[in-house]
Amino acid sequence: MIIIMRHGASKEQIRKVLDFIKLKNRQPHMSKGETHTVIGAVGEACIDPREFELLEGVKEVIKVSSSYKLASRVFQQEDSVVEVNGEKFGANNIGLIAGPCTIESEEQIFACAKEMSESNVKIIRGGAFKPRTSPYSFQGLGLEGLKLIRAAADKYNLAITSEVMEISQIPMFLDYVDILQVGARNMQNFNLLKELSKINKPVILKRGLSATINEWLMAAEYILAGGNRQVILCERGIRTFEVATRNTLDLCAIPVIKKLSHLPIIVDPSHGTGLRDKVVPMSLASTAAGCDGLIIEVHNNPECALCDGAQSLYPEQFRQLYKQLKQLAPVVNKTIR
Amino acid sequence: MIIIMRHGASKEQIRKVLDFIKLKNRQPHMSKGETHTVIGAVGEACIDPREFELLEGVKEVIKVSSSYKLASRVFQQEDSVVEVNGEKFGANNIGLIAGPCTIESEEQIFACAKEMSESNVKIIRGGAFKPRTSPYSFQGLGLEGLKLIRAAADKYNLAITSEVMEISQIPMFLDYVDILQVGARNMQNFNLLKELSKINKPVILKRGLSATINEWLMAAEYILAGGNRQVILCERGIRTFEVATRNTLDLCAIPVIKKLSHLPIIVDPSHGTGLRDKVVPMSLASTAAGCDGLIIEVHNNPECALCDGAQSLYPEQFRQLYKQLKQLAPVVNKTIR
Amino acid sequence: MIIIMRHGASKEQIRKVLDFIKLKNRQPHMSKGETHTVIGAVGEACIDPREFELLEGVKEVIKVSSSYKLASRVFQQEDSVVEVNGEKFGANNIGLIAGPCTIESEEQIFACAKEMSESNVKIIRGGAFKPRTSPYSFQGLGLEGLKLIRAAADKYNLAITSEVMEISQIPMFLDYVDILQVGARNMQNFNLLKELSKINKPVILKRGLSATINEWLMAAEYILAGGNRQVILCERGIRTFEVATRNTLDLCAIPVIKKLSHLPIIVDPSHGTGLRDKVVPMSLASTAAGCDGLIIEVHNNPECALCDGAQSLYPEQFRQLYKQLKQLAPVVNKTIR
Amino acid sequence: MIIIMRHGASKEQIRKVLDFIKLKNRQPHMSKGETHTVIGAVGEACIDPREFELLEGVKEVIKVSSSYKLASRVFQQEDSVVEVNGEKFGANNIGLIAGPCTIESEEQIFACAKEMSESNVKIIRGGAFKPRTSPYSFQGLGLEGLKLIRAAADKYNLAITSEVMEISQIPMFLDYVDILQVGARNMQNFNLLKELSKINKPVILKRGLSATINEWLMAAEYILAGGNRQVILCERGIRTFEVATRNTLDLCAIPVIKKLSHLPIIVDPSHGTGLRDKVVPMSLASTAAGCDGLIIEVHNNPECALCDGAQSLYPEQFRQLYKQLKQLAPVVNKTIR
Secondary structure, rough: OEEEEEEOHHHHHHHHHHHHHHHHHHHHEEEEOOEEEEEEEEEOOOOOOHHHHOOEEEEEEEEOOOOOOOOOOOOOOOOOOOOEEEEEEEEEEEEEEEEEOOOOOHHHHHHHHHHHHHHOOOOOOOOOOOOOOOOOOOOOOHHHHHHHHHHHHHHOEEEEEEEOOOHHHHHHHHOOEEEEEEOHOOOEEEOHHHHOOOOOOOOOOOOOOOOHHHHHHHHHHHHHOOOOOOEEEEEOOOOOOOOEEEEEEEHHHHHHHHHHHHOOOOOOOOHHHOOOOHHHHHHHHHHHHHOOEEEEOOOOHHHOOOOOHHOOOOOOHHHHHHHHHHHHHHOOOOEEH | OOEOOOOOOOOOHHHHHHHHHHHOEEEEEEEOOOOOEEEEEEEEOOOOHHHOOOOOOOOEEEEEOOOOOOOOOOOOOOOOOOEHHHHHHHHOOOEEEOOOOOOOHHHHHHHHHHHHOOOOOOOEEEEEOOOOOOOOOOOOHHHHHHHHHHHHHHHHOOEEEOOOHHHHHHHHHHHHHHHHEEEEHHHHHHHHHHHHHOOOOOOEOOOOOOOOOOHHHHHHHHHHHOOOOOEEEEOOOOOOOOOOOOOOOOOHHHHHHHHHHHHOOEEOOOHHHOOHHHHHHHHHHHHHOOEEEEEEEOOHHHHHOOOOHHHOOOOOHHHHHHHHHHHHHHHHHHEEO | EEEOOOOOOHHHHHHHHHHHHHOOOEEEEEOOOOOOOEEEEOOOOOOHHHHHOOOHHHHHHHHOOOOOOEOEEEEEOOOOEEEEEEEEOOOOEEEEEEEEOOOOOHHHHHHHHHHHHHEEEEOOEEOOOOOOOOOOOOOOOOOOHHHHHHHHHHHHHEOOOOOOOOOOHHHHHHOOOOOEEEEEHHHOOOHHHHHHOOOOOOOEEOOOOOOOOOOHHHHHHHHOOOOOOEEEEEEOOOOOOOOOOOOOOOOOOHHHHHHOOOOOEEEEEHHHOHHHHHHHHHHHHHHHHHOOEEEEOOOOOOOOOOOOOOEEEHHHHHHHHHHHHHHHHHHHHOOOO | OOOEEEOOHHHHHHHHHHOOOOOOOOEEEEEOOOOOOEEEEOOOOOOOOOHHHOOHHHEEEOOOOOOOOOOOOOOOOOOOOOOOOOEEEEEEEEEEEEEOOOOOOHHHHHHHHHHHHHOOEEEEEEOOOOOOOOOOOOOOOOOOHHHHHHHHHHHHOHHHEEOOOOHHHHHHHHHOEEEEEEEEEHOHHHHHHHHHHHOOOOEEEEEEEOOHHEEEEEHHHHHHHHHOEEEEEEEOOOOOOOOOOOOEEOHHHHHHHHEEEEOOEOOOOHHHHHOOOHHHHHHHHHHHHHOOOOEEOOOOOOOOOOOOOHHHEEEHHHHHHHHHHHHHHHHOOOOEO
16 A cells, blocks of 8 residues: 655654554555655555545555456466367457347247357357346246256257356256356355355356456456356446447457456457347457457347347357458457367 | 337338337337327337337337336335334434444444444444455454344344345344345345345345446335335445545435335445545435435444444544534434434 | 556566666655565656556556646645625635526526525526537527626626636626636636636636546646636536436535635536436535535526526525525534625 | 326326427327326427426436437438548548657657658647646647648658647648547537538547547537538547546447448547557457547657657557558458558
């Protein structure tokens, strides 16, 4: 922590700051400049920078950003690679996940799985438990949905990712699902993260609607700290004042994350934009920005989808996009299987 | 849902929109203006407005905001009043809750409870399970903390509010705590809300950092829909670009909520500002704006608080504030016990 | 500027940072902690902190926030007071400004001026040049409007505030207007600010929709630096994700500004909320939070106002509010004339 | 405008709404659904939707978004193309602009112009008048700067773009500059826009820090409405809560704009990110998203730049980026000269 004293702060005021640092079991380091005295407070003991702002003569207090360790590129220089069913996320690999927003019926999920399989997809997505703003909206098929998607995936040789909403669902998910997904609203559900740190399957951690990149990496740290090193970050748009799109996709988060962390980062352009005709350009843009994968909503019959049909691609659109992505990837030294 | 066609949209384009509405099991109502044709889609069936944005000739699609019912003032005209230990929230009553951020030790919580009791407070706050951005920060005393605060509260005749973070903790909270609090990060933890809808104790529902007022009322609807009508809303600041304060306290949410809903709304100026010297003016401002209560952090020794000491009032400051609030309340036709 | 080196940064990396600081004509100060080396760069020469972020081994670079000087409470301890027509803003005085959004006609502005005069108001507001989002909206009466409001104000013994949009309008405003107002969209129109720094009349500087408090004070510094010390800051809401109100009124800006600066700060609850029934509670809340004044839209016939009628109070509502404000002010040690 | 009545609104309440619409010189159209009555108000007369929100029985009022006309794709189906010095922006052309943030000296601007010319650039950028947050920061070389960049550009056969800050500067800019740029802070400086609508040179209109896409197009409408059809929109990042980057580059604005408008849209990844190592990935991403051009800061000696050196590319980096962009463009059916 760094405390910058006001221009003209008195000796007495400086002394009180130094004393307070010691009271808090930290070592003070003072540095006198021409206009300002700057005091560093070094050590393990946790202190709240705001306490110093309240002292007389203090101009500004700056906290060195809270440290994720295991998620940091300082801790691990090389890119982490997560591999599921032959699909790789990280390093120079771009992995693809595609499928419907929600598992709706046996017929629908088998039709989607067939389409995905024929489109060279190796991992299907599909929600069984849906976080809905309204208690009166469709809440998903639950366990029944997981059984259906498992059967469909097995038939077509696919792995599965699906959103887990709550600790008690984890055992069920371990039985049916290959990658557990944490939704944006649960990014700081720390108890859930702690439980997911103990499992032996990859976790996709979506960025919260109003989470800073630092908070996002701290949330990943919860999973890593418990021993699960298979974490995939997923940018899915943040909440801003702009209303033309559902969310504002923050693609610059990709190079920012790649610099700070070794973890793979994928993008969800479907939730990130909320509109089908924006999904293709944003998928291409994400890839050009250096992402390690994409998770895209595709539905065999979007007009009749129970949920988020408007942001789902038609299978034919997805296949066309796939071709463009394969052309694009080598320009940024990436590979798509 | 309202669909506004572009100026000059063709008959064919309009027909397709009407057909699509019928396909979705809704009744279309068309209204031709001088410049635009406007089509309403009425009925119970849920449809996604974005699907219409993708049709040719459509200028704009407007969703009638998703409806909370039980939380609405249309459903219940009179203000709901929640009463705990003689303290009332709602109608013309302003209820006060005060106490430390965190339960730290037997000595600390008894000292705080004594101070609160001597300050005429009837409900003490104190966290036993703490949601922390970093996995390496102090996570609270847990069950041990709940036992300590219960003992202290019993000695001084206080009721207790404390934050519940997870479904499995609910039975434990029902044993020790009088008001269960849902933190900002859990505002859309729908599974937790559903479980809290079944209990027989009041729930304080904090507003999420990036939650709109509409989403907040929808979250309250989850609790109400399950049968628990004792819901208190708590404004605690939203996340904006401004960095001078920890959050931006949205005090206009008070009159907005009072118009839309019958539920009591209280304010947490401690988390809302993050700085002790802002707590007093924001408590006064909240009261002047018409809030139904305040939840304020007070610590017997803020400099040594384990958490958020910088936003905790000294007991003496709190007593002074109490006096000002009592003077202020009658100006806006409110009463403080 | 403070540079924090990564844990484990090499001597070579540290040396390069020190060299770079010297290249930029600043003095480096190094401080080695247990985990991190911290380097300060002191001096007048302006450097861009981001240049250091790009060096190897650098964890984080922190800029000491750019310094306003004349606006700072360090420069002047006592509150500045601006007085116009017997109405005072600052110290323990709350000044009131009221009137219509726009000057519409001779009849309207004389009717409004009469109402204001009978309501004990000393300063009337009214726009002659209107910044409108659309080029097709009513743009104000211009010079004709200024002449009308001057005549009406003279008849009823009122001073005038009105928004100046552009440098070439300043001489005209100096002829007709007593307080020149800079709108939110022009807060960082630096050329306009520089010209206003040379005039001898007070300036109300509205906060930009997305301006931080620091940027706002820096904008005030432009006016102060040129020699005009009569600056009144005006909080009028910031842009956030919330759509229930036109803007989010940031009332905590009041105590924040009062701590950082000696300048008076007033609040515009009319633009800040956009709805008449929110103006009264937000006026009361602003006063309780310690503001130095209010600027409120009042219209003799809001239903027929050409602009913003929905956020204008009826004269009777304003008189009622005035009474409440007079009761409230003493609770926070303030006076309303 | 659309007025949605509450469930159970009385006939009397509905009648009052209809009357109010007529009072405002609009035609009401009523449509009774099963749960809600919906009333449209059609016509030219301008009314404020908020006035209706204040009427009894009204649930919600929805404004059809304010209409830009000339900027709309409905007005003009084909993409507008702006051509300067052989460089084209729009349709399937991606135009490039590059150069230093600021004109610093004769030596610097000639060195930069030479580098640009050797990198196949046809349009150089460079600021002569700089909008600076602090009045104490370097404010640019002014007219002297414009003369220097003109001489350098002439020597190397380049066109020039530079930011105009104020109406009185326009004649000077017309003498020296080929494309006039409106900065983000001036996007809603409507008087400036009106004057620029009368000139015969292209205008780059940067998006305001907190401007919605709708407001941005309305600002463009000001320029178009006066007769200047050579408008280029420029996305340069919006202000959000995220602090890891200077701004949040909203790349989804590209497909949104392409759908709503025929105007070309370019991206400024230098200001949009604020960091050199983010400029390359964001340039590639912008191109993949379908932008019509890029404006990139390149400096012959970034470490010694007077302003924003940290976000300027080295000439060698720029040439490498150029190669990547040429490979990437065909994937999205675009051409770079």
